[in-house]
Amino acid sequence: MTTALTRNSTSPVAADDRSRQSPRIKLTRRSIVIQHPDAQAGERLMAEALGAVDSDALHGILKQLMKASVILKKPDEDNLAFMISMMKGIAPRDSLEAMLTAQMVSVHVATMRSACRLAFTENLSQQEGISRTLTRLARTFSAQMEALNRHRGNGERPITVQNLSVQDGGSAIVGNVTQQANLIAAEPATATDAGLVPSREAGEHDRAEAMRGSTA
16 A cells, blocks of 8 residues: 655654754665654655655665665665765655666765775776766766756756946846747838938939040
8 A cells, every 4th residue: 555655754763852853774684674763754754855755665766775875785774874975965856756866876885886896996997987977877877967957947048147247228137049040121211311322313423434445
């Protein structure tokens, strides 16, 4: 049975505010134990930290993080605590962010493992292979960060305006501006006065000069 969890609950768990800190995880051979004096409160606090909407989502994410925390073929409590803390710092706000955040911390752990392997590897061919893996993981993490930012910004990219100066009587537009070409037809008198279009008198004068030159 799925147990619904209330996010951002304002009811105090205990008199001491420190009790609202995310509880730690104790790994046993058969289960994942959330360490807290009040089991229900501990589950709620952990769900808030990981962005889980119910008990099934919470324990599902915890199992996935536990598998990603493996060191020397064994789940590591300290590594798992670190991953949970990083997820809490990012503060996923829905199920999609919870899944993406779990992937981000897992990719980060894998990236640092590759960096450690690269530091301890002397073989040139192995260094090249590890370097490629490290590069791919780092690029994946950057793509995940961009995806999270786009999701939180509803797909819009932020616009930063610096050193904006508007003179008296002027106006400024901040946002996406589409420019279109416009054809402007000026009045003949205006164009002539501006010297852009030859006047009628100027044309007759040029023709007279040309005739005199031909008869000379």
